[in-house]
Amino acid sequence: MAPYVPGEQPRPGQELIKLNTNENPYPPSPKVRRAILAEATASLRLYPAPNADAFIDAAARAYRVRREMIIAGNGSDELLSMLFRAIVGVGDKVAYPQPTYSLYDTLAAIAEASVARIPLEPDYRLPLDCLADERARLTIVCSPNSPCGAVASHDALAALARALSDHLLVVDEAYVDFAESNALDLVRTCDNVIVLRTLSKSFSLAGMRLGLAFANPAIIQQLRKVKDSYNLNRLAIVAGAAALADLPWMRRNVERVRRTRALTERRLRALGFEVPPSQANFVLARLAGYDLAPLAAALRRRGILVRHFPKSIFRDALRVSIGRPSEMRALFDALAALLPSFHRNAERISGAPAPTSAG
Amino acid sequence: MAPYVPGEQPRPGQELIKLNTNENPYPPSPKVRRAILAEATASLRLYPAPNADAFIDAAARAYRVRREMIIAGNGSDELLSMLFRAIVGVGDKVAYPQPTYSLYDTLAAIAEASVARIPLEPDYRLPLDCLADERARLTIVCSPNSPCGAVASHDALAALARALSDHLLVVDEAYVDFAESNALDLVRTCDNVIVLRTLSKSFSLAGMRLGLAFANPAIIQQLRKVKDSYNLNRLAIVAGAAALADLPWMRRNVERVRRTRALTERRLRALGFEVPPSQANFVLARLAGYDLAPLAAALRRRGILVRHFPKSIFRDALRVSIGRPSEMRALFDALAALLPSFHRNAERISGAPAPTSAG
Numbered sequence: 001m002a003p004y005v006p007g008e009q010p011r012p013g014q015e016l017i018k019l020n021t022n023e024n025p026y027p028p029s030p031k032v033r034r035a036i037l038a039e040a041t042a043s044l045r046l047y048p049a050p051n052a053d054a055f056i057d058a059a060a061r062a063y064r065v066r067r068e069m070i071i072a073g074n075g076s077d078e079l080l081s082m083l084f085r086a087i088v089g090v091g092d093k094v095a096y097p098q099p100t101y102s103l104y105d106t107l108a109a110i111a112e113a114s115v116a117r118i119p120l121e122p123d124y125r126l127p128l129d130c131l132a133d134e135r136a137r138l139t140i141v142c143s144p145n146s147p148c149g150a151v152a153s154h155d156a157l158a159a160l161a162r163a164l165s166d167h168l169l170v171v172d173e174a175y176v177d178f179a180e181s182n183a184l185d186l187v188r189t190c191d192n193v194i195v196l197r198t199l200s201k202s203f204s205l206a207g208m209r210l211g212l213a214f215a216n217p218a219i220i221q222q223l224r225k226v227k228d229s230y231n232l233n234r235l236a237i238v239a240g241a242a243a244l245a246d247l248p249w250m251r252r253n254v255e256r257v258r259r260t261r262a263l264t265e266r267r268l269r270a271l272g273f274e275v276p277p278s279q280a281n282f283v284l285a286r287l288a289g290y291d292l293a294p295l296a297a298a299l300r301r302r303g304i305l306v307r308h309f310p311k312s313i314f315r316d317a318l319r320v321s322i323g324r325p326s327e328m329r330a331l332f333d334a335l336a337a338l339l340p341s342f343h344r345n346a347e348r349i350s351g352a353p354a355p356t357s358a359g
Numbered sequence: 360m361a362p363y364v365p366g367e368q369p370r371p372g373q374e375l376i377k378l379n380t381n382e383n384p385y386p387p388s389p390k391v392r393r394a395i396l397a398e399a400t401a402s403l404r405l406y407p408a409p410n411a412d413a414f415i416d417a418a419a420r421a422y423r424v425r426r427e428m429i430i431a432g433n434g435s436d437e438l439l440s441m442l443f444r445a446i447v448g449v450g451d452k453v454a455y456p457q458p459t460y461s462l463y464d465t466l467a468a469i470a471e472a473s474v475a476r477i478p479l480e481p482d483y484r485l486p487l488d489c490l491a492d493e494r495a496r497l498t499i500v501c502s503p504n505s506p507c508g509a510v511a512s513h514d515a516l517a518a519l520a521r522a523l524s525d526h527l528l529v530v531d532e533a534y535v536d537f538a539e540s541n542a543l544d545l546v547r548t549c550d551n552v553i554v555l556r557t558l559s560k561s562f563s564l565a566g567m568r569l570g571l572a573f574a575n576p577a578i579i580q581q582l583r584k585v586k587d588s589y590n591l592n593r594l595a596i597v598a599g600a601a602a603l604a605d606l607p608w609m610r611r612n613v614e615r616v617r618r619t620r621a622l623t624e625r626r627l628r629a630l631g632f633e634v635p636p637s638q639a640n641f642v643l644a645r646l647a648g649y650d651l652a653p654l655a656a657a658l659r660r661r662g663i664l665v666r667h668f669p670k671s672i673f674r675d676a677l678r679v680s681i682g683r684p685s686e687m688r689a690l691f692d693a694l695a696a697l698l699p700s701f702h703r704n705a706e707r708i709s710g711a712p713a714p715t716s717a718g
Contacts, residue, residue, distance in 0.1 A: 006409050006588045018405070027401035036399040036594065042386035044598070045563040046377070050365050074433055077587045085469060090449060103588070110444060110585055204404040207593035226469055228436045229365045229462070234566035235395065235594045239403070 004106040007307055017330055019321040020305040022146075022175070022282050024204035026256065026324075028239075029249040032205065035242035036235050044234060051224070052232045058244035059212050068217040069187060071224060072240070074231045076174060076198040076211030077103060083194065083213075084111045085226045087138055087168060095136035097126050099312045101146050101172065113138075119313075124148045124276040124284075128156050132163035139164060142172040144179050147309065147319040149278025151176075157183045161190040168219075170194045177202030177254050178261070179279035187214045194219060201281055203243045203250050210240040257281050261322045267332045268320070271339060286317035289348045295338060302334045316349060363465040366666050376689055378680040379664040381505075381534070381641050383563035385615065385683075387598075388608040391564070394601035395594050403593060410583070411591045417603035418571050427576040428546060430583060431599070433590045435533060435557040435570030436462060442553065442572075443470045444585045446497055446527060454495035456485050458671045460505050460531065472497075478672075483507045483635040483643075487515050491522035498523060501531040503538050506668065506678040508637025510535075516542045520549040527578075529553045536561030536613050537620070538638035546573045553578060560640055562602045562609050569599040616640050620681045626691045627679070630698060645676035648707045654697060661693045675708060 007021035052072040060067045073079035080103060088094055090112040096104050098117035108115045116134045118127045131139050141160070143152040152160075152171075161169050173195055176182040186193040194215040200206035210232070213223065232240070243250070264283055268275045273285040287295075296308035296318055307319040320331065366380035411431040419426045432438035439462060447453055449471040455463050457476035467474045475493045477486045490498050500519070502511040511519075511530075520528050532554055535541040545552040558569035569591070572582065591599070602609070623642055627634045632644040646654075655667035655677055666678040679690065 004588050006406065009406060009408055021406055023406065024404050026404070028403050032403065033399050037396065040392050040395045040399075040594075044387050044391065044566040045383050045385070047365070047368060047380055047382065047559070047565045048568070049368055074592075075587065075589060077589070081587060085444070200406070206406045206589075207403040209407070209589060209592040228434065228440060229363050230434060230436070230565075230568060233433075233568040233592065233595055235399075236592055 004103045008305055010305075015303065017304045017323065017327045019323050019327065019331060020307040020319075021206070022201055022280070022321045023206050024201055024253060024257065024281065025322070025327065026204055026253040028204040029243055029246040031242040031246045031249075032239045035238040039234055039238045048230050048232060048234045048237055050229055052237045052240070055210070055232065055237045055240040055244070058241040062244040062247060063184060063214070065184070065187065065214055069214055069220060071213045071220050071227070072232055073211035073213065074236070075200065075209040076172065076196045076213075078209075078231060079196055079211045079213045079223070080104070080107055080172070082223050082226050083138065083170060084108070084113070086222045088113045092138070093134065093136040094138045094140070095131050095134040096140040097131070097142070097145060099147060099309070099314060100140075100142045104140055120145075120148070120150075124150045126150055126152045128152055128160045132160050135164065135167055138168050138170065140170045140172060142174065143183070144175040144278065144280040146175070146280065147282070147307070147312075147314060147317070148276045148284045149175075149280040149282060150276065151179045151181065151279040152183075154181050154183050154186075158186055158190070161186055161193045164192060166192060168192050168194060170196060172196045174198045175201055175280035177250065178258060178281045184214060187216065191216045191218075199240055199243055202254050204253060205239060205243055208236050208239045210236055210243075257322045260325055260328055263325070264320065264322060264328050267328070271332070271335050282319050282321045284314065284317050284319055286314065287346075288316055290346045291315050291349050292318050294345070295342050298338050298342070299331070299334055304331055304334055306331075363462045367664055369664075374662065376663045376682065376686045378682050378686065378690060379666040380565070381560055381639070381680045382565050383560055383612060383616065383640065384681070384686065385563055385612040387563040388602055388605040390601040390605045390608075391598045394597040398593055398597045407589050407591060407593045407596055409588055411596045411599070414569070414591065414596045414599035414603070417600040421603040421606060422543060422573070424543070424546065424573055428573055428579060430572045430579050430586070431591055432570035432572065433595070434559065434568040435531065435555045435572075437568075437590060438555055438570045438572045438582070439463070439531070440466055441582050441585050442497065442529060443467070443472075445581045447472045451497070452493065452495040453497045453499070454490050454493040455499040456490070456501070456504060458506060458668070458673060459499075459501045460533075463499055479504075479507070479509075483509045485509055485511045487511055487519045491519050494523065494526055497527050497529065499529045499531060501533065502542070503534040503637065503639040505534070505639065506641070506666070506671075506673060506676070507635045507643045508534075508639040508641060509635065510538045510540065510638040511542075513540050513542050513545075517545055517549070520545055520552045523551060525551060527551050527553060529555060531555045533557045534560055534639035536609065537617060537640045543573060546575065550575045550577075558599055558602055561613050563612060564598060564602055567595050567598045569595055569602075616681045619684055619687055622684070623679065623681060623687050626687070630691070630694050641678050641680045643673065643676050643678055645673065646705075647675055649705045650674050650708050651677050653704070654701050657697050657701070658690070658693055663690055663693055665690075
């Protein structure tokens with residue numbers, strides 16, 4: 001079984017432009033630091049609140065969802081792990097698009113689940129109709145999806161939830177604050193929908209490991225049974241509460257990222273890449289049919305980290321997180337310098353499909 | 360399936376004497392706060408080191424164990440959960456003493472394991488010979504054990520590890536810094552031994568969720584496969600590293616707790632309790648044959664929290680964490696006031712065994 005392989009993390013002191021793990025280029029709200037300083041006292045000797053009450057209270061206020069419908073995770077990764085442990089038995093079917101967040105594969109392998117991996121539509125759209133046909137015990141839709149940034153519409157997700165009836169649908173909305181729509185309100189009307197959120201991206205808190213799951217209270221109860229007793233530490237709880245109490249800070253940074261994303265799409269297309277329109281804080285940049293591993297390595301040598309997925313059908317693409325404008329300019333300049341030589345030496349992937357229309 | 364039920368956590372602002380969840384009454388090293396302040400910056404926007412490198416490095420130095428033999432957990436609870444997920448399949452046998460840390464029951468139920476619960480010896484000793492006979496896929500010995508504080512000797516654990524040969528032995532040493540011996544060096548000589556430590560008790564960091572597992576590199580690799588990608592947040596990593604770099608601070612607090620423990624044993628015995636000698640930061644106080652739920656409730660009304668296990672064979676006992684001397688004096692005074700009335704009204708548990716010799 002292959003463990004999930006996260007993107008490279010620079011060692012302390014390494015000066016790199018980090019566009020590989022979809023972190024936010026802007027810092028978290030100053031209220032987060034103040035909350036941490038106030039909590040980092042002798043009280044660290046005491047266990048945290050088992051259900052992260054202050055964080056859940058803040059989430060209930062920020063999202064207007066009842067407390068009983070929310071559970072906190074040590075990152076949404078932990079919530080995904082809890083979902084598999086609570087719901088998926090050996091041999092149970094799990095369904096999700098392919099490609100998507102590769103952690104689902106790791107968790108399915110640990111659970112010894114049978115997996116239906118449904119290819120994306122040709123224009124990168126999420127294959128919701130085919131997912132409905134699978135009627136899996138657990139269906140997962142990452143929306144916006146990684147690595148291409150396509151979002152499933154609210155209506156399409158509602159229809160999928162209805163079609164799955166008593167089977168569970170997880171909508172992993174890790175990137176949804178960068179999108180134009182979200183599906184959170186489905187948890188109020190569909191008993192089989194679980195929406196996941198994280199503070200890692202839009203709230204600039206990847207380092208604090210803060211995730212939230214929203215669902216009907218019966219599902220939340222099931223998840224509590226497999227939750228570690230104290231899964232969030234004291235500082236994570238207050239940091240999460242402070243971040244959710246400062247939504248304007250998050251929204252301002254999201255706006256900056258969206259502006260830079262639009263610029264990035266234009267510039268990468270001008271450099272010859274196929275770039276599907278993204279609603280996330282990253283874009284996929286394809287040179288269809290060419291393995292871009294050498295290009296990623298060449299960028300790495302120039303101090304720029306982007307994500308290349310060597311085993312994916314998108315090995316002919318790079319996933320580029322949206323950084324600060326100056327970081328993106330460094331990327332565009334590096335690509336402009338590297339591409340002529342790349343094109344001289346590149347060979348087409350044998351048996352590669354024809355380039356896809358980016359819609 | 361019953362979830363693990365942690366001890367009561369007071370709400371913010373509640374003034375209680377908290378002797379119910381084995382926290383350290385003394386604060387963590389000031390170096391911990393300094394490390395947190397230095398890390399709670401814009402860098403929180405970045406993911407933490409997936410393998411908590413700085414914490415592992417500090418553990419390697421503090422315990423003189425190679426890095427490849429150490430993995431960090433979000434508390435040792437998470438390490439226990441990972442062990443079950445990595446090692447225990449449906450129907451596999453797991454063996455541990457009874458009573459012990461009740462989380463093992465919860466994890467075994469989630470894993471749908473078959474469980475051999477081996478009763479303690481009459482003098483509270485850990486039943487290592489009977490555990491060896493079970494030859495379970497996973498054997499767990501909490502040493503010192505909760506709730507009675509008995510420790511398994513190094514030689515006895517070494518013999519158990521040998522007897523289990525290729526089956527795994529977990530020695531959960533959550534409380535071992537308060538004891539006179541430990542079994543950590545067994546990981547160097549026995550390929551089937553996993554030793555768990557936590558910074559929750561002796562290092563006064565229950566609020567930070569910091570656990571460590573030590574074992575041969577092949578087992579550590581197996582655990583990495585089921586580990587969440589980023590299971591410790593940035594502040595936990597630096598807090599753990601700072602705490603392990605200040606062992607004298609920990610040892611001074613341990614010495615204070617041990618002195619108060621000796622006093623507590625004497626005083627509780629003088630009040631009529633049977634108190635097995637403890638090597639942990641808690642003691643068990645028994646009135647053999649009498650359900651102590653009413654006594655725990657009466658203490659609660661006086662603002663003193665102790666732990667009562669209503670479903671345990673030790674429901675005729677209270678587990679009392681060792682607090683500051685002033686907190687213990689408040690407990691002794693409250694018990695002295697409450698016991699006469701308790702004895703007038705108490706009825707023996709029907710079918711209760713005769714009082715056990717406390718050795």
